[in-house]
Amino acid sequence: SVPRVDVVTIFPDYLAPLDLSLIGKARTSGLVDLRVHDLREHAHDRHRTVDDSPFGGGAGMVMRPDVWERAIEATASHRRSGAEGDGDGVDEGGTDGRALVVLVPTPSGRPLTQAFAQELADELGAGDRVRAVVACGRYEGIDARLVPALRERSDVDRVVEFSLGDFVLNGGEVAALALLEAVVRLLPGVLGNPESVVEESFSHEAVLEYPVFTRPARWEDREVPPVLLSGDHGAVARWRRAQSLTRTVQRRPELLARLDGLDAVDLATLA
Ligand code: ADE
Numbered sequence: 001s002v003p004r005v006d007v008v009t010i011f012p013d014y015l016a017p018l019d020l021s022l023i024g025k026a027r028t029s030g031l032v033d034l035r036v037h038d039l040r041e042h043a044h045d046r047h048r049t050v051d052d053s054p055f056g057g058g059a060g061m062v063m064r065p066d067v068w069e070r071a072i073e074a075t076a077s078h079r080r081s082g083a084e085g086d087g088d089g090v091d092e093g094g095t096d097g098r099a100l101v102v103l104v105p106t107p108s109g110r111p112l113t114q115a116f117a118q119e120l121a122d123e124l125g126a127g128d129r130v131r132a133v134v135a136c137g138r139y140e141g142i143d144a145r146l147v148p149a150l151r152e153r154s155d156v157d158r159v160v161e162f163s164l165g166d167f168v169l170n171g172g173e174v175a176a177l178a179l180l181e182a183v184v185r186l187l188p189g190v191l192g193n194p195e196s197v198v199e200e201s202f203s204h205e206a207v208l209e210y211p212v213f214t215r216p217a218r219w220e221d222r223e224v225p226p227v228l229l230s231g232d233h234g235a236v237a238r239w240r241r242a243q244s245l246t247r248t249v250q251r252r253p254e255l256l257a258r259l260d261g262l263d264a265v266d267l268a269t270l271a
Pocket of ligand 1: 105106107163164165166167168169171172175
C-alpha cells in the first residue's frame with residue numbers, strides 16, 4: 001500500500017505547503033498518502049481545550065496527554081480510504097495492519113539526520129509494515145506521560161522524539177514539514193533522478209557538497225573553474241571530491257570524525 005503519514009496539530013493550515021512542489025506532486029500522483037488532522041477534534045469540552053497550566057507552577061501551558069492519546073488512537077485506527085476500504089472513502093475503524101511510528105518534534109529529541117530520514121523512507125516505502133504519525137506540540141510541550149504511555153501500546157511500533165537542532169521553535173509544525181520534505185523525496189518514484197539523492201551531502205558519507213556552476217561561464221568578471229569546462233570527467237570528479245573535502249574541513253570539521261577512512265586520492269587532496 002501507499003506510504004502514509006498523518007500529522008496532528010492545532011494549526012492544520014501550517015501544513016498547507018504539503019500541497020506544493022515536489023510533495024504536492026507526490027501526493028496527487030498517489031506516491032504518498034499525507035493527511036493532516038486537527039488535534040481539537042479530540043478535545044471533548046465546549047471550548048475544545050487541549051492544554052492546561054503546568055503542575056508545580058511556571059510559565060506557559062502544557063498539552064494534555066488524554067487529548068493527545070485520543071488523537072493518536074484515532075489516527076492509528078483509521079482505515080485506508082477509497083479503493084482499499086469498502087469503497088465509500090470513509091474510515092471504517094480498525095487497524096489497517098500497519099504498526100505506527102509516532103514522531104514527536106521537540107528540542108529535547110535526537111537530532112534529525114539524513115540517516116534517520118533514509119531509515120524512515122525505507123520503512124514507509126516498504127509499504128505494509130509501518131506508517132507514521134507526527135504529533136506536533138505547541139506551548140511548553142506535551143505532558144511527559146504521553147510518550148511512555150504510547151510506547152506501551154501494541155499498535156505503536158516505536159516513538160521517536162526528534163529535534164531540528166539546538167534552537168527553539170514555537171511548535172512542531174515546521175519540524176514536521178522539514179522531516180516530511182526530507183523523507184518524501186526519498187520514497188520510491190518521487191525523484192525523477194535518483195542519482196541526485198545518492199550524490200548529495202550526507203547521503204552515503206558525511207561530507208559537504210561541492211560548489212556548482214552554470215551559464216554564463218563568465219559573470220561579473222567571475223570565471224567558472226576551468227576544469228569544469230575541460231570535458232575531462234575524471235579531472236572533474238577529482239576536483240569535486242577535493243572541494244567537498246576542503247569545504248568539510250573548513251566548515252564542518254566534526255563531520256570528518258564520522259568518515260570511515262579516506263582513500264589515497266582524498267589524502268593527497270587534503271595535504
Ligand atoms: N519544537 C520546538 N523546537 C523544536 C526543534 N528545535 N526541533 C523540533 N521540534 C521543535
